[in-house]
Amino acid sequence: MREGVEMAEEVAVSDAIAVERTLGGDRDAYRVLVERHSRTVYRMAYRMMGNAHDAEDVVQEAFLRAYEKLKQFAGNANFGTWVYRIAANYAIDRLRQRNSEEAKREGSIKSGGQFLEVDPLSQVRDTSPSPERLAGSVQLAERMKAALNALSPAERTAIVMRHWDGCGIEEIAAVLNANSNATKNTVFRAVQKLRRALMPFLEEKETRAMGTEG
Amino acid sequence: MKHRTEEELLAFLDGATDERAAIAAHLNECANCREELERIEGVFAALDAMPIPEPGEHFEERVWQRIAPRLGEKKTRWWEPFFVPQRMAALGGVVALVILAFFAGRITRRTAPAQEQMDAAKVRERVLVVAVGEHLGRTEMVLMELQNAPILRGEKAIDISETQRRAEDLVEENRLYRQTALKAGDQAMANTLDELERVLLDIANSPDELTAAAFETIRKRIEVQGLLFKVRVVKQGLDERKANPDAKPAENKTRITERNKV
Numbered sequence: 001m002r003e004g005v006e007m008a009e010e011v012a013v014s015d016a017i018a019v020e021r022t023l024g025g026d027r028d029a030y031r032v033l034v035e036r037h038s039r040t041v042y043r044m045a046y047r048m049m050g051n052a053h054d055a056e057d058v059v060q061e062a063f064l065r066a067y068e069k070l071k072q073f074a075g076n077a078n079f080g081t082w083v084y085r086i087a088a089n090y091a092i093d094r095l096r097q098r099n100s101e102e103a104k105r106e107g108s109i110k111s112g113g114q115f116l117e118v119d120p121l122s123q124v125r126d127t128s129p130s131p132e133r134l135a136g137s138v139q140l141a142e143r144m145k146a147a148l149n150a151l152s153p154a155e156r157t158a159i160v161m162r163h164w165d166g167c168g169i170e171e172i173a174a175v176l177n178a179n180s181n182a183t184k185n186t187v188f189r190a191v192q193k194l195r196r197a198l199m200p201f202l203e204e205k206e207t208r209a210m211g212t213e214g
Numbered sequence: 215m216k217h218r219t220e221e222e223l224l225a226f227l228d229g230a231t232d233e234r235a236a237i238a239a240h241l242n243e244c245a246n247c248r249e250e251l252e253r254i255e256g257v258f259a260a261l262d263a264m265p266i267p268e269p270g271e272h273f274e275e276r277v278w279q280r281i282a283p284r285l286g287e288k289k290t291r292w293w294e295p296f297f298v299p300q301r302m303a304a305l306g307g308v309v310a311l312v313i314l315a316f317f318a319g320r321i322t323r324r325t326a327p328a329q330e331q332m333d334a335a336k337v338r339e340r341v342l343v344v345a346v347g348e349h350l351g352r353t354e355m356v357l358m359e360l361q362n363a364p365i366l367r368g369e370k371a372i373d374i375s376e377t378q379r380r381a382e383d384l385v386e387e388n389r390l391y392r393q394t395a396l397k398a399g400d401q402a403m404a405n406t407l408d409e410l411e412r413v414l415l416d417i418a419n420s421p422d423e424l425t426a427a428a429f430e431t432i433r434k435r436i437e438v439q440g441l442l443f444k445v446r447v448v449k450q451g452l453d454e455r456k457a458n459p460d461a462k463p464a465e466n467k468t469r470i471t472e473r474n475k476v
Contacts (some may be wrong), residue, residue: 017385027285031275034281035274042273046266056269060281067285144260162228163261169230184230188221197259 005095015079034063037080041087047160048091050149058094062087086163088175089156093115095153140201147197154178155190218247223254249388343399346391347452349384353410354445356380357436360417363429372429374420381417388414402451406444413441 004187015036021029038059045058066073066083073082148156154176161167161175218226218240225231226238241248248281270276359377392407416432424432 017415017419019387025280028284031278031282034278038274038277039269042269043266043467047264052267052269056277059277064281064284067281118463140260143266144264159261184225187228188224191224191254191257192220194261195254198257198260 009046019070019073019079022067030067033066033079033083038063039197040080041084044084044086044160044165047092047148047164048095048156049126050145054094056088058091061090065090085171085175088161091156092153092175095156099153140198143198143201147194151190151193152196155193158183158186158200159190159194215244217244220250220254223247223251227251227254227258336461342391343452343455346395346403347449349387350445350449350452352380353384353388353414354442354449356384356417357442357445358411360429361433361436361442367392372424372426374417374424374429378418378420381414385411385414385418390472403448406448409439409441410445411437 015033018029018032022033031095041062041166042059045062049055049058062083065086066079069086073079148159151159157175158172158190161172162169169180169183169187172187173180176183176186178186218237222233222237226234226241231237312459340363356377360374363372363374370433388407388411392411395401395404395407413432413436416435420428420432
């Protein structure tokens with residue numbers, strides 16, 4: 001544990017030196033920061049965006065933005081945490097943009113008379129496959145993917161940052177631009193929606209397990 | 215028995231509740247709430263099971279290749295690097311010396327404007343000479359400590375944490391003086407400070423406890439580059455300039471012909 005803390009401190013010191021060198025005009029020093037932190041940012045971006053192409057785009061944009069704002073960083077925090085937050089901010093903007101584009105597309109389909117008014121989450125529930133098809137983890141992952149896609153950008157950001165990356169409520173609140181209580185509610189709403197979406201599958205599994213036991 | 219709400223159970227799982235003990239006690243007694251908790255845990259387990267495809271072995275390289283052409287040049291004003299927080303301490307020392315030199319000049323004599331300008335330039339140079347001289351003295355101590363540290367037979371790891379902390383402080387100072395020396399056109403001093411900076415960074419970024427082999431590598435580097443020797447040459451040149459302010463900055467050629475043995 002102590003070794004982990006010391007290693008994190010070492011990384012922070014060495015990041016601070018790389019930042020300073022970059023600010024001094026040494027562009028290659030920035031490469032060190034990109035190589036050190038891009039994979040962590042990618043994992044978060046993938047969970048937010050749901051596909052590798054958009055996730056890579058988020059990573060690139062986050063490091064470009066971090067470079068442009070590097071003077072504001074000025075060694076006040078951990079560079080990894082800082083660039084992670086920039087990436088989360090960009091990802092939530094992209095999600096909002098994506099949702100609004102999808103809503104426009106759906107709107108135009110509706111005006112063409114082909115639109116069926118359904119809540120995206122209910123679509124996830126309504127297309128509940130049979131127990132046989134849901135037997136494996138691949139199906140569960142697919143269902144979870146659809147459930148995550150049905151969350152609002154804020155809910156998706158909240159669940160990614162809180163559950164997978166263990167971020168504090170204040171940190172998430174800063175990205176969502178909301179207060180702590182509203183952020184806690186967003187986390188709760190996200191879990192609740194995921195639960196509702198997965199309920200048929202989880203309950204089927206339980207029933208099957210009980211049937212096997214009996 | 216009043217059951218716990220979904221929100222309360224989630225907060226319990228999340229560790230974000232003040233009622234942790236009360237909820238734990240309730241769960242102990244209530245099978246319904248235990249089942250409810252397990253169902254919520256099932257959601258988290260499903261989240262954990264979500265795969266993330268690895269972006270590939272050369273992902274970092276790919277990100278860099280894509281963003282590098284889009285990174286603009288960092289245009290820093292000459293004074294900006296001095297105001298990085300870590301450098302403020304060193305800068306404070308220089309400012310104190312400037313103020314001291316200014317008042318010393320006012321007390322001693324009044325001179326013609328042209329003469330005053332020349333004097334101001336001399337004062338600036340003198341301030342640099344004094345400050346860098348002191349910095350080199352401290353650096354020399356760190357290098358000597360490393361060169362002379364005994365390695366006991368059978369010792370697996372050598373603790374250099376104390377020396378490291380001092381090296382970290384010196385890196386910041388060193389960078390400040392190297393840039394100042396470059397601006398003042400003193401290439402010889404800037405070169406020596408550049409070499410010093412690399413070794414100081416090596417020391418500062420090494421693990422607290424070095425293996426005997428890693429320790430020996432640093433020692434060798436100090437020796438092969440003749441760093442202690444160079445530090446002493448530059449320091450001696452500075453001492454001479456301190457004693458005779460009209461003397462030119464030391465060239466790379468040195469009057470010391472024999473290398474000091476440590």
